[in-house]
Amino acid sequence: MEPKSTYSGNDSYFDGRDKELDASYLCRKLCKKKYQLEFEKGEIIIAQGEDVDACYYLEKGYVIAYETVKGRRRIFDAYNSNNLLLCSYAVFDRPCAFCYEAREPSTLYSISMEKVRKLLQNDANFTRAVLTQSTRDLMVCQDLLRKSTNHNVGWLVSDWLIVMASRRSHVQGGVIYLNEKV
DSSP states (O other), X not given: OOOOOOOOSOSOOOOOOOSSSOHHHHHHHHOOGGGEEEEOTTXXXXXXXXXXXXXXXEEESOEEEEEEETTEEEEEEEEOSSEEESGGGGTSOOOOSSEEEESSOEEEEEEEHHHHHHHHHHOHHHHHHHHHHHHHHHHHHHHHXXXXXXXXXXXXXXXXXXXXXXXXXXXXXXXXXXXXXX
């Protein structure tokens, strides 16, 4: 019998990529032209403290979730294409904890919370997609908490740069460049 492995602290970080969400299913189910919204770079999708009356499917683009503390942004998460945003608010009716901002031109589809609740009750594939997204969000939170309690600021900044490079970068002449200004 193999011994159970325990967390050693050396496991690779969770990069937040969603490999499990079925984009073709979500597009067929959620991407209706009349619910399509276009956001330009820097446009706010929903502000911190606002009531959440819809969740969103991010078809293309890049969105960050952040809070402002003492006048400075504290980025909580970043979302690429094929992500569901704010669906956990269908279960817990509370104001939005973060500000969601498009960091590049983005196409999103709005889904009313009423429809989200019906889909959660009646559509196993949608429920699985929301569960996958919620699990991803939880893993991001756990990873942030684990890192913030075990490492100094220099390590955290280096780790953040590695994560951003893995998500949003390009290579030119053998050098990796971040797509976002730091």
